[in-house]
Amino acid sequence: MARVELNQITKGFQNQTVVKGVNLVIPDGSFTVLVGPSGCGKSTTLRMIAGLESVTSGEIQIGDQVVNQLPPGKRDVAMVFQNYALYPTMNVYDNIAYGLRNRGTSKKDCKILVEEIAEIVGLTPYLKRKPSQLSGGQRQRVALARAMVKKPKVFLMDEPLSNLDAKLRNQMRVELTSLHKQLGSTFIYVTHDQVEAMTMGDQIVVMSEGNIMQVAAPMDLYQEPENLFVAQFIGSPAMNIIPSENDSQTLWGFRPEKALIMSDAVTTVSTNEMITLRGSIVSREILGADSLYYVETGKGRVVVKMDTDQTVELQTSVQVCVPYSHIYEFDRDSGNRVQRREGKPAPTLAGGMV
Amino acid sequence: MRKAVAAPQISGISNPTKQQVRAGVTQAWMERLRPYLYVAPALTFFFLFFLFPIAYVIYLSFFDWTLLNLEEMDWVGFENYSALLAESDFHQVLWNSLVYTVSTVVLGILLSFLLALWLNKKAKVYGVIQAAVFSPHIISLVSVAMLWMWLMDPQYGLLNALLEMVGLPGYTWLAETKSAMISLILVSIWKGVGYNTLVFIAGMQSIPRDIYEAADLDQSPWWRTLTRITIPMLSPTLFFLLVINTVSSFQVFDTIYVMTQGGPINSTNMLVFYIYEQGMDFYNGGAASAASVILLGLVGILTFLHFRVMGKRVHYQ
Incomplete structure (x- = not known):
C-alpha cells in the first residue's frame, strides 16, 4: 500500500506535449479514476507511473520513494492492460506464476499463492488452459490474478473492461470495487467511460488535453463542476449550456434533469425564481423510465430529462423552466465556474407539468 | 433449367x-x-x-536407359537403386548433402535470428542495415557464386588480402577438400540470411508490445523474455524457415556448378548436382532418375519429420 504523488509531470513525444505539468496526489488505499476523452493523456500518465513511459520532466513518487529512474519491475506496481497482454504461449498457471518466479519465489510457494488467487477469481478449473481457450471474461480474470498475486503497492488498470460485453462489464465493475475494498491497495484506473468513473472511483481525476481539469469525489464532481469541460463531460446527457441573460461574458449551464417542461399556456412563474426558455419540442428519446426531450429555444437547443409517464407531444410549443438554484455560471473565455446563482428557493411545482 | x-x-x-x-x-x-x-x-x-x-x-527409375538412345529402355526393377546405394561416391554425396543442409540451416537460422533481434528497432540506421543484409537475396545465385569465387581466390582474392592485412595466413577456400565445403556453406548463409532475417523481423513485429510491457512489470530478465516469450511466439516463423531452408539446401546446385563442380575429389558433390552429372554428363538416365527419387524421398521424409516433431511445439495464435 502506498500513496502516489505526481509533481509537475510532463511528457512530450517529438514536438507534441501530451501531459502538461500534472500535479496529483493519489491517497493511499484510494480508488482513483483518471477519466477523459481519448488523447487527453490519461493512459500516458498511467504508463509513466508504471514506468513503461519515461517522464520528460517532473517527479513521480510511490510511497516515500522517487521512482523516475526505477524500471517497471522494481516499482512494486502491477498493471492490467486493455488487451490483457497475457502470455499466449503459457497456460493460466504459468501466466499467473511468471512474475513470482522472476522474483525468485520458490516453486512450492508459487503453487500455494497461485492456487489461492485462482480460487479467489474463480480460475481453478482453468489453470492448465492456454489464454486462447478462454473467454474474454476469463482472460480478464487471469490478467487480474496475475496482478494480484504479486501483492503490489499499487494496481494500475488501463481500460480493463473495454473489451468486455455490456453485461460482463457491469458485473466486473462490481467485482473490481469489492476487490478493492478487500485488498485495500491503491487502485489507479484509466477509463474514457464516465459511468465507470462515477460508479467505481472514490476520487475522480478529469483530464483534458494533457491537463487536469478537476479532482473530486464523484458526487462533488457532478454537483460542483469547476469548469465547463467537467460540467459537460460528467453527466449523461451533458449539461445544457446557454448564453446568460444579462452578461455577455458568462454562460449558463443546467442539467437536463433539473429543468421542467411546462405548457405554453401556463402563466410564467416569477422570473426571480427561475429562467424560462420558450421553444418547441423537436424530438424525443425514450430511455425506459426516463425520456429525453430536445427543445429548440431562442437560446439554442436544450435537452430536458423527464419521467416517461409524463408525455409531451412533438412540435408542441412549451416553456423550459430552470430554477436559478440549479443554474451554473461559467466564464465564457476561460470556461471556469464563476459562482453558483443564488436565487430564491424554487417553489414546488405540483401539477405544473403538462 | x-x-x-x-x-x-x-x-x-x-x-x-x-x-x-x-x-x-x-x-x-x-x-x-x-x-x-x-x-x-x-x-x-x-x-x-x-x-x-x-x-x-x-x-x-526402373529402367536402364541413356539419354543418347531413348529407344532402348530395359526394365531393371530396383537395380538402379541398389547400384547407387552400393556406390561409395553416392554415399559421399548423401553425406555431403547432409552436412551442407544441417550446417546452412542451423547456422543460417541462428545468425538470422540474432541479426533480427539486433535490427528489430525503430531508428533509421537499422532499416539501412536491414536493406543491406537483404540485398544478397535479390542477386542471382550465379552472380553470387562468381562474386565469391573472386573474393575467395587464393592469390588475388579480397578475403585472403584481408587475412594477410591482419597478419593471418591465407586460406585455401575452394581449393581443398575440407575448406571447399565450408566455403559453399558460407556463401549459402550469406545469400539466405537476409531473407530469413526479414521473416524473423516480421514475426517479431507481430508480437504485441504490451506482452513485453507485462513482462517488464513481471521483472522478467531479458534472457527469460527471450526464451519464454519471444522464441515461443516466433515458433511458427521458425518452423516455416526451418522447412523451406532445409528443402532449398537439399536442392543446392548453382553454387556447386559455378564454384566447384562438385570437387575437389567429390568433396562438394551433392544430390542435385550428382543427378545433373549422371544425366547430363554421363547420360545415365536410370541412375539420374533413381537419385531424383531418393532426393524426393529424403526431402519428403524430412518435411514430414519437421511437421511431426516440430509441429506439435509450434504455437499458433
Whole structure:
C-alpha cells in the first residue's frame, strides 16, 4: 500500500506535449479514476507511473520513494492492460506464476499463492488452459490474478473492461470495487467511460488535453463542476449550456434533469425564481423510465430529462423552466465556474407539468 | 433449367412430369460437377506439371536407359537403386548433402535470428542495415557464386588480402577438400540470411508490445523474455524457415556448378548436382532418375519429420 504523488509531470513525444505539468496526489488505499476523452493523456500518465513511459520532466513518487529512474519491475506496481497482454504461449498457471518466479519465489510457494488467487477469481478449473481457450471474461480474470498475486503497492488498470460485453462489464465493475475494498491497495484506473468513473472511483481525476481539469469525489464532481469541460463531460446527457441573460461574458449551464417542461399556456412563474426558455419540442428519446426531450429555444437547443409517464407531444410549443438554484455560471473565455446563482428557493411545482 | 425445377415446387399440387424429373436429375448432376469445373484448370496444371513428372521419374527409375538412345529402355526393377546405394561416391554425396543442409540451416537460422533481434528497432540506421543484409537475396545465385569465387581466390582474392592485412595466413577456400565445403556453406548463409532475417523481423513485429510491457512489470530478465516469450511466439516463423531452408539446401546446385563442380575429389558433390552429372554428363538416365527419387524421398521424409516433431511445439495464435 502506498500513496502516489505526481509533481509537475510532463511528457512530450517529438514536438507534441501530451501531459502538461500534472500535479496529483493519489491517497493511499484510494480508488482513483483518471477519466477523459481519448488523447487527453490519461493512459500516458498511467504508463509513466508504471514506468513503461519515461517522464520528460517532473517527479513521480510511490510511497516515500522517487521512482523516475526505477524500471517497471522494481516499482512494486502491477498493471492490467486493455488487451490483457497475457502470455499466449503459457497456460493460466504459468501466466499467473511468471512474475513470482522472476522474483525468485520458490516453486512450492508459487503453487500455494497461485492456487489461492485462482480460487479467489474463480480460475481453478482453468489453470492448465492456454489464454486462447478462454473467454474474454476469463482472460480478464487471469490478467487480474496475475496482478494480484504479486501483492503490489499499487494496481494500475488501463481500460480493463473495454473489451468486455455490456453485461460482463457491469458485473466486473462490481467485482473490481469489492476487490478493492478487500485488498485495500491503491487502485489507479484509466477509463474514457464516465459511468465507470462515477460508479467505481472514490476520487475522480478529469483530464483534458494533457491537463487536469478537476479532482473530486464523484458526487462533488457532478454537483460542483469547476469548469465547463467537467460540467459537460460528467453527466449523461451533458449539461445544457446557454448564453446568460444579462452578461455577455458568462454562460449558463443546467442539467437536463433539473429543468421542467411546462405548457405554453401556463402563466410564467416569477422570473426571480427561475429562467424560462420558450421553444418547441423537436424530438424525443425514450430511455425506459426516463425520456429525453430536445427543445429548440431562442437560446439554442436544450435537452430536458423527464419521467416517461409524463408525455409531451412533438412540435408542441412549451416553456423550459430552470430554477436559478440549479443554474451554473461559467466564464465564457476561460470556461471556469464563476459562482453558483443564488436565487430564491424554487417553489414546488405540483401539477405544473403538462 | 432452374425454371423447370422451380415450377413444381411452386405449384406444389401436381406430380412432376418425366421431363421435369429428368431436368431435375441433370441439375443435381450439374450442381455436383460445378466445383470440379471450377478447380479443373488448376488441377490440370497441377497434374501436368507436378504429379505427372513425379510419377514419370519414378517410372523411369526402373529402367536402364541413356539419354543418347531413348529407344532402348530395359526394365531393371530396383537395380538402379541398389547400384547407387552400393556406390561409395553416392554415399559421399548423401553425406555431403547432409552436412551442407544441417550446417546452412542451423547456422543460417541462428545468425538470422540474432541479426533480427539486433535490427528489430525503430531508428533509421537499422532499416539501412536491414536493406543491406537483404540485398544478397535479390542477386542471382550465379552472380553470387562468381562474386565469391573472386573474393575467395587464393592469390588475388579480397578475403585472403584481408587475412594477410591482419597478419593471418591465407586460406585455401575452394581449393581443398575440407575448406571447399565450408566455403559453399558460407556463401549459402550469406545469400539466405537476409531473407530469413526479414521473416524473423516480421514475426517479431507481430508480437504485441504490451506482452513485453507485462513482462517488464513481471521483472522478467531479458534472457527469460527471450526464451519464454519471444522464441515461443516466433515458433511458427521458425518452423516455416526451418522447412523451406532445409528443402532449398537439399536442392543446392548453382553454387556447386559455378564454384566447384562438385570437387575437389567429390568433396562438394551433392544430390542435385550428382543427378545433373549422371544425366547430363554421363547420360545415365536410370541412375539420374533413381537419385531424383531418393532426393524426393529424403526431402519428403524430412518435411514430414519437421511437421511431426516440430509441429506439435509450434504455437499458433
